[in-house]
Amino acid sequence: MTTKVTVDVFQEINSEHQKLERQYAAFDAFLGGELVRVPVLRMRFSELAVILKCHFDHEEQGGYFEEIVEMAPRLSRLAQTLETEHDELLARLEYLDDQLSTTADVDEGFARLRKELEEFVAACRTHEHRETALMQEAWFTEIGTGD
Numbered sequence: 001m002t003t004k005v006t007v008d009v010f011q012e013i014n015s016e017h018q019k020l021e022r023q024y025a026a027f028d029a030f031l032g033g034e035l036v037r038v039p040v041l042r043m044r045f046s047e048l049a050v051i052l053k054c055h056f057d058h059e060e061q062g063g064y065f066e067e068i069v070e071m072a073p074r075l076s077r078l079a080q081t082l083e084t085e086h087d088e089l090l091a092r093l094e095y096l097d098d099q100l101s102t103t104a105d106v107d108e109g110f111a112r113l114r115k116e117l118e119e120f121v122a123a124c125r126t127h128e129h130r131e132t133a134l135m136q137e138a139w140f141t142e143i144g145t146g147d
Ligand SMILES: [Fe+2]
Pocket: 017, 055, 059, 127, 128, 131
C-alpha cells in the first residue's frame, strides 16, 4: 500500500530533481559562455558538487531506493545500478575538481576540461532522468496492483 512516507519521499526527490535540472542548465550556460575563467568555474563547480552530494545522500538515506524496492521488487536491480552510479559520478566529480585546481585558463587542457565538465553534467542529467523514470515505474506498478 502506498504510504504517506512514500508520497513524501517521492515528492521531495522529484522536487530536488527539478531544482537540479535548473542548476545543471545554469552551469551549462555558464560553461558555454565566452568569458569562462578557471577560478570562477571552480567556484561554480564546487557549489554544484555540494548540492549533488547532498542530493545523493538524501536519496541513499532518505528511503528513496528502499521505497521503490518495497513497491516494486522487480525494479530492485535497476535501483541498485542507479545507487552504484552515485559512486561513479562522485569519483568523476572529484577528478574534475582536481583538474580544475591544476589547470589554467591559458592551458591547452582547458578546452578538454570544459568538454569533460559538459559530459559530466550530461551524465548527471541522464542519471536523474532514469531515477525519475524508476520512481514513476514503481508508482504505476503500485497503482496497477491496486494496493
Ligand atoms: Fe537523483
